[in-house]
Amino acid sequence: MENGLFKPLEGEANTVIATMNRIYNDRRHTKIVMMEDRNIVSRQFGSWSTEYRETSGTSNDAAFVDRVKSKVVNVEDDSxxxxxxxxxxxxxxRWARSSI
Structure with a gap:
């Protein structure tokens, strides 16, 4: 079964594009989803670090969602x-279905 990562990327457009290109070309990364691509006035995820969800063993699904909620609490844009x-x-x- 696969593990999952969440990571928002913010910064100058050329830096974000270069980072995304490295991620897309790294075979360790699969099923990459870009949720949003837009210009911003100020950082929304200033203190966010990568959020990791282990999908094997005793993964606590509710705790994962709670960790994500705690990291977006100060994001100004509701959408x-x-x-x-x-x-x-x-x-x-989705991860639960892929384990069947």
Missing amino acids: TKAAFIGFSALSIR
């Missing part, structure tokens, strides 16, 4: 906040 929370909850269902 971005909702997208991260919703994606974290939906990803649990």
Whole structure:
């Protein structure tokens, strides 16, 4: 079964594009989803670090969603906040189905 990572990328457009290109070309990364691509006035995820969800063993799905919620609490844009929370909850269902 696969593990999952959540990571927002913010910064100058050319830096974000270069980072995404490295991620896309790294064979360790699969099923990459870009949730949003837009210009921002100020950083929304300043203190976010990569959120990791282990899908094997005793993974606690509710704790994963709660960790994501805690990291987006200060995000000003409600649609971005909702997208991260919703994606974290939906990803649990997707990972659960892939283990069947």
